[in-house]
Amino acid sequence: MPDFSPTEYAVPGFVALVLIEMIWAWRRNPRAYEPKDTLTSLAFGLGSTVAGLLFGGLFFALYLFVWEFRAFDIGWAWWAWIACFVLDDLKYYWVHRFGHRVRWFWASHVNHHSSQHYNLSTALRQTWTGFLTLGFAFALPLVLLGFHPAMIAICGGFNLIYQFWIHTEAIDRMPRWFEAVMNTPSHHRVHHATNPRYLDRNYAGVFIVWDKMFGTFEPEVKDEKIRYGIVKQLGSFNLLWAVFHEWIGIAQDMWRAPWKHKLSYLLREPGWTHDGSRQTSDEIRAAWLERASVASGRKPVAEENPIAGEAEAA
Helix, strand or coil: CCCCCHHHHHHHHHHHHHHHHHHHHHHHCHHHCCHHHHHHHHHHHHHHHHHHHHHHHHHHHHHHHHHCCCCCCCCCCHHHHHHHHHHHHHHHHHHHHHHHHCHHHHHHHHHHHCCCCCCHHHHHCCCCCHHHHCHHHHHHHHHHHCCCHHHHHHHHHHHHHHHHCCCCCCCCCCCHHHHHHECCHHHHHHHCECCHHHCCCCCCCCECHHHHHHCCCCCCCCCCCCCECCCCCCCCCCHHHHHHHHHHHHHHHHHHCCHHHCCHHHHCCCCCCCCCCCCCHHHHHHHHHHHHHHHHCCCCCCCCCCCCCCCCCC
């Protein structure tokens, strides 16, 4: 990320808020923090910052090159900032959705979901290997449209800053009008849950309206306790294993698989196997719906928008 990224200036605020939440957790929810888990999250944050410094400049240079072929000169007017922020958030929705739908993307994004705790330090679990997924390509349409790469980088930075505060259990619900439009702690707790009803839902960065538009929204249910993490939990605080375990899992699966299935272990949804030995999120959710329907005496009803993806495949 270029030097003008606002996220770097927000780091002292992040640290202060984590300390405040720790005090809250000590008094109200002692299980919200676990020392080894928090240290792992902090190490993730440090490593992702280093990775950003190493590769961010390269991507920015690429954007500047592509910008020379822009369709329009949008400029720096106030309305351009608003348009860029909204379109960048739409871009984030699709990058995030691919991060759960395609195992190659998931291998990088799984880092963010690997904690079984949900607190502000969890927000710092950012990938070290995002450059391998080529997710930066999702921003190229904005560059070609005419938004300057610096504007896109700044809007993306503020997008990430917004997402920090929603990683908490200290806030229950925001006002109804805010919950209807914006991403909130309640909406994002759903996204980090492993409960079958919640898998692969609420991909939004800032505006939850994208999930409502594209059929991936799920509200938080008060009477169901959320279980955080990934479908197959890490079971370890080893930092290097946490960072690279899914890449290792992909390599192992591709090595063992028949030739005609090798690429599927890279490009299909997490949890997919050619022999059905593991389950995708779709399959986990479908089985849960079947059980719920049988328990209630109703015939199972297929969902209108099945989304594949969050099941851990390692």
